[in-house]
Amino acid sequence: MTSPLLEVENLCVEFSDDQGSVRAVDRVSFQIRPGQTLGIVGESGCGKSVTSLALMGLLPQPAGRVVSGSVRLAGTELTRLPEKRLRHIRGAELSMIFQEPLTALNPVYTIGAQMIAVLRRHEQLSRRAARDRAVDMLRRVGIPLPEKRIDEYPHELSGGMRQRAMIAMALSCRPKLLIADEPTTALDVTTQAQVLEQIVALQQELGTAVILITHDLGVVAETCDSALVMYCGQVVEQAPVAALFDSPRHRYTQALIEAIPRIRPQRPDRLPVIPGTVPDLAELPQGCRFAPRCAHADDLCRQRQPALEQMGRSHAACFHPAGNQREPS
Amino acid sequence: MTAAMLEVHDLRKHFPVRGGLLRRSNEVLRAVDGVSFEVGRAKTFGLVGESGCGKSTLGRSILRLIEPTSGRVILDNTEITGLDATALKRQRKHMQMIFQDPYASLSPRRTVGQTLDEPLALHHPGDATERKRRVLELLDIVGLGATARHRYPHEFSGGQRQRIGIARALAVEPKLIIADEAVSALDVSVQSQVLNLLADLQAGLGLSFVFISHDLAVVQHVSHFVGVMYLGKLVETAPVDRIYSLPAHPYTRALLDAVPVATPGDRGKRLVLQGDVPSPLRPPAGCPFHPRCPEAMPVCARRIPRTIDLGQDGQPHRVACHLHDPEIDQ
Numbered sequence: 001m002t003s004p005l006l007e008v009e010n011l012c013v014e015f016s017d018d019q020g021s022v023r024a025v026d027r028v029s030f031q032i033r034p035g036q037t038l039g040i041v042g043e044s045g046c047g048k049s050v051t052s053l054a055l056m057g058l059l060p061q062p063a064g065r066v067v068s069g070s071v072r073l074a075g076t077e078l079t080r081l082p083e084k085r086l087r088h089i090r091g092a093e094l095s096m097i098f099q100e101p102l103t104a105l106n107p108v109y110t111i112g113a114q115m116i117a118v119l120r121r122h123e124q125l126s127r128r129a130a131r132d133r134a135v136d137m138l139r140r141v142g143i144p145l146p147e148k149r150i151d152e153y154p155h156e157l158s159g160g161m162r163q164r165a166m167i168a169m170a171l172s173c174r175p176k177l178l179i180a181d182e183p184t185t186a187l188d189v190t191t192q193a194q195v196l197e198q199i200v201a202l203q204q205e206l207g208t209a210v211i212l213i214t215h216d217l218g219v220v221a222e223t224c225d226s227a228l229v230m231y232c233g234q235v236v237e238q239a240p241v242a243a244l245f246d247s248p249r250h251r252y253t254q255a256l257i258e259a260i261p262r263i264r265p266q267r268p269d270r271l272p273v274i275p276g277t278v279p280d281l282a283e284l285p286q287g288c289r290f291a292p293r294c295a296h297a298d299d300l301c302r303q304r305q306p307a308l309e310q311m312g313r314s315h316a317a318c319f320h321p322a323g324n325q326r327e328p329s
Numbered sequence: 330m331t332a333a334m335l336e337v338h339d340l341r342k343h344f345p346v347r348g349g350l351l352r353r354s355n356e357v358l359r360a361v362d363g364v365s366f367e368v369g370r371a372k373t374f375g376l377v378g379e380s381g382c383g384k385s386t387l388g389r390s391i392l393r394l395i396e397p398t399s400g401r402v403i404l405d406n407t408e409i410t411g412l413d414a415t416a417l418k419r420q421r422k423h424m425q426m427i428f429q430d431p432y433a434s435l436s437p438r439r440t441v442g443q444t445l446d447e448p449l450a451l452h453h454p455g456d457a458t459e460r461k462r463r464v465l466e467l468l469d470i471v472g473l474g475a476t477a478r479h480r481y482p483h484e485f486s487g488g489q490r491q492r493i494g495i496a497r498a499l500a501v502e503p504k505l506i507i508a509d510e511a512v513s514a515l516d517v518s519v520q521s522q523v524l525n526l527l528a529d530l531q532a533g534l535g536l537s538f539v540f541i542s543h544d545l546a547v548v549q550h551v552s553h554f555v556g557v558m559y560l561g562k563l564v565e566t567a568p569v570d571r572i573y574s575l576p577a578h579p580y581t582r583a584l585l586d587a588v589p590v591a592t593p594g595d596r597g598k599r600l601v602l603q604g605d606v607p608s609p610l611r612p613p614a615g616c617p618f619h620p621r622c623p624e625a626m627p628v629c630a631r632r633i634p635r636t637i638d639l640g641q642d643g644q645p646h647r648v649a650c651h652l653h654d655p656e657i658d659q
Binding site: 043044158159160161188189190191192193194196197215216217218219221222241242244245255256257259260261262263264265267269270271272273274275277278293 | 379380486487488489516517518519520521522524525528543544545546547549550569573574583584585586587588589590591592593601602603605606
């Protein structure tokens with residue numbers, strides 16, 4: 001087994017203002033190996049995007065900061081790296097794409113100018129060579145007529161094409177790790193299918209590891225090797241995708257999978273629901289954070305926080321997990 | 330007296346677009362281009378399609394929130410198109426709309442009680458005690474407590490705000506509600522709560538819905554009848570079970586195929602559509618879907634397909650595709 005490319009250990013992120021501070025990410029740990037795809041799923045406010053921004057060293061300043069824990073990329077500790085060195089790593093070894101490419105792309109420069117700037121900075125290529133590489137990347141992400149499109153501005157491209165250009169830019173320096181935060185959420189289903197296929201194909205070709213952040217369990221099932229499920233800043237379950245969908249352990253994962261509206265031959269009269277709403281991070285329950293919404297919660301759950309434990313092929317933090325017995329590891 | 334709550338006949342909404350040198354070129358964007366369908370009493374018509382297909386414009390044209398260019402809309406035997414402003418205002422209480430982002434459609438300066446009271450005062454200027462009773466009743470129907478009356482929209486979560494939007498739509502006792510991406514901004518766990526609420530309201534109050542969404546799984550769950558829209562036209566309409574089990578139009582099949590399946594290992598078998606939706610300013614000649622269609626024939630680039638009814642047992646299943654036209658030689 002290859003050694004991990006990225007190791008995240010007990011990562012804690014807090015946001016503070018004059019009202020006090022809230023912990024948006026609480027003791028998150030995971031690893032990812034080269035070429036692997038890891039999904040991070042959860043509902044709004046669960047900490048999935050904050051986790052990715054912390055990995056990139058892009059937490060909004062000065063409100064957000066990593067209070068403890070470590071992030072190691074190929075052995076290099078990132079959390080204490082000076083901004084100058086981090087800037088060198090971002091783009092070259094670690095790259096990110098966002099939900100709305102129009103806000104991530106600079107509207108006053110052409111797609112090509114932005115790609116060439118990145119390539120020249122990180123790879124010291126000549127202008128000519130950088131342009132050739134940029135055209136090649138645009139072609140690989142499925143943009144028709146890349147020699148022409150490279151000289152267009154972001155607003156001239158459709159949503160799907162912009163997201164492809166973003167992917168081309170993010171992968172142009174062949175990073176070891178790509179973080180994709182809801183990359184297809186703003187796209188139509190037919191375009192989403194194209195873009196996801198493109199990410200998977202390029203990843204296989206270039207051997208890039210991918211962290212895919214999404215609220216859509218269907219996207220996770222189709223593209224990821226393994227997944228983390230987050231709730232209120234904590235990892236509640238981590239498992240290979242097959243295990244996650246076949247036998248979810250945490251009661252939240254189980255309820256979430258049941259609640260997905262999916263196309264089925266027989267329509268149920270009522271959709272299964274999770275009662276209540278996600279609690280405010282400033283007013284978290286004392287025990288398991290899912291307990292107030294959980295049908296299986298008892299006094300133990302309301303008083304103590306469960307720790308992540310191995311259950312079969314999964315790890316879950318639940319006192320009353322689904323699936324009858326805890327298999328030995 | 331017909332059975333349908335809503336009838337839409339050949340509705341069109343064309344927007345003039347000025348552009349080019351000195352704004353002299355006059356193009357026409359056919360956002361809604363000859364759409365016809367019916368919605369039964371206490372039934373839901375699901376309207377699906379990709380962004381820019383005209384589904385939201387269609388919803389707004391039905392309510393005359395934007396004025397349709399031509400065509401007829403009949404709500405419960407009253408023709409809405411052609412009503413003068415006063416008469417239209419009187420009919421508005423029978424048809425309401427729920428929007429995607431409830432936060433943007435609620436006034437931040439008004440308490441929920443004030444927001445709900447406004448349509449009541451407008452359409453039923455009764456006494457204040459009666460209106461207050463009705464506000465409390467509405468909050469109860471949508472599952473918000475009486476205390477919500479004194480609170481402001483920012484104090485609520487996304488799902489609760491959508492309940493406020495629903496309560497406001499119900500305030501005037503409508504017959505028809507047009508829900509435009511009403512649950513799209515909500516998290517999965519909250520989305521199903523709101524969908525169940527809409528189902529309860531339909532059963533309890535006999536409401537008809539036009540449910541506009543890009544999410545095919547949600548549409549399958551809520552609809553009795555489904556219409557698929559592409560570049561301003563309905564390309565297929567059928568009862569929900571039929572369209573999901575036997576989709577006839579290649580575009581419907583591609584849409585269904587593109588939905589991510591929450592079952593690992595099912596990937597890699599699908600038909601992925603190539604290209605993007607063309608600009609509705611210059612739709613392709615012939616069938617508007619032909620440049621992306623995996624089954625396109627030479628005739629598709631030349632002739633606009635007519636609508637064929639494949640329905641059985643009195644249940645219409647209309648599809649606008651040459652593949653199903655017996656007069657087209659394949």
